[in-house]
Amino acid sequence: xxxxxxxxxxxxxxxxxxxxxxxxxxxxxxxxxxxxxxxxxxxxxxxxxxxxxxxxxxxxxxxxxxxxxxxxxxxxxxxxxxxxxxxxxxxxxxxxxxxxxxxxxxxxxxxxxxxxxxxxxxxxxxxxxxxxxxxxxxxxxxxxxxxxxxxxxxxxxxxxxxxxxxxxxxxxxxxxxxxxxxxxxxxxxxxxxxxxxxxxxxxxxxxxxxxxxxxxxxxxxxxxxxxxxxxxxxxxxxxxxxxxxxxxxxxxxxxxxxxxxxxxxxxxxxxxxxxxxxxxxxxxxxxxxxxxxxxxx
Numbered sequence: 225x226x227x228x229x230x231x232x233x234x235x236x237x238x239x240x241x242x243x244x245x246x247x248x249x250x251x252x253x254x255x256x257x258x259x260x261x262x263x264x265x266x267x268x269x270x271x272x273x274x275x276x277x278x279x280x281x282x283x284x285x286x287x288x289x290x291x292x293x294x295x296x297x298x299x300x301x302x303x304x305x306x307x308x309x310x311x312x313x314x315x316x317x318x319x320x321x322x323x324x325x326x327x328x329x330x331x332x333x334x335x336x337x338x339x340x341x342x343x344x345x346x347x348x349x350x351x352x353x354x355x356x357x358x359x360x361x362x363x364x365x366x367x368x369x370x371x372x373x374x375x376x377x378x379x380x381x382x383x384x385x386x387x388x389x390x391x392x393x394x395x396x397x398x399x400x401x402x403x404x405x406x407x408x409x410x411x412x413x414x415x416x417x418x419x420x421x422x423x424x425x426x427x428x429x430x431x432x433x434x435x436x437x438x439x440x441x442x443x444x445x446x447x448x449x450x451x452x453x454x455x456x457x458x459x460x461x462x463x464x465x466x467x468x469x470x471x472x473x474x475x476x477x478x479x480x481x482x483x484x485x486x487x488x489x490x491x492x493x494x495x496x497x498x499x500x501x502x503x504x505x506x507x508x509x510x511x512x513x514x515x516x517x518x519x520x521x
Contacts, residue, residue, distance in 0.1 A: 391468060392457075
């Protein structure tokens with residue numbers, strides 16, 4: 225790749241993502257290297273391409289003028305690399321992937337490790353958090369998310385099924401008002417997951433009910449923290465089934481109102497359909513679909 229091509233590719237990434245640091249994450253190079261390539265391109269062209277300030281970065285008129293042509297050049301280069309990748313037995317490249325933090329021994333993580341074993345020439349950078357990330361700004365090629373998705377310009381594909389149960393520790397239930405009907409919830413305390421909010425939607429033989437959690441004693445930002453709090457007897461919580469199967473078998477947690485259930489939710493692959501690893505991203509998604517049994521949680 226010539227210095228000019230590299231500089232234009234870096235320029236496009238900065239223009240699309242709005243910052244040098246975000247472009248560096250997307251291209252997997254340091255911010256200082258991004259700055260070096262942009263400055264070198266500006267010196268070569270003899271014009272500034274960006275207005276820089278401590279709070280904002282915007283294109284100059286010269287930057288706007290060359291952006292579309294530079295995008296077409298980068299897109300053509302990606303297309304050529306994708307065509308070459310179709311004829312190689314082993315894909316080569318690097319992917320940055322965001323996963324839920326919970327269930328490190330569960331199906332999502334096992335699917336990732338299985339992909340890594342099957343593709344030894346692909347380097348993976350895996351970020352685990354139950355908080356959503358901005359794929360474009362933070363330079364991720366792919367994310368796995370659970371449940372209902374907000375509208376976005378990102379591409380999505382359902383790759384599995386997510387199941388939950390409402391549970392509590394016997395130590396919490398002992399001596400409290402028995403839970404026989406949904407109206408009994410207002411006399412109990414809940415542990416809430418900050419990402420999903422304080423509402424539950426339950427099903428029973430075709431009947432549907434929406435319940436707002438009025439007595440939230442504790443709010444957590446990760447599934448593992450919620451599970452730990454439930455085991456400590458701090459309240460009721462809805463938790464992923466695959467995360468609590470062992471505790472349900474041992475009796476450390478018990479299901480509450482088992483005649484009511486949560487609707488199944490989707491496990492989704494989410495990705496920006498652009499960037500130098502687009503073909504490799506699609507290969508990983510196809511791998512997940514092929515091994516969907518690992519992603520039925």
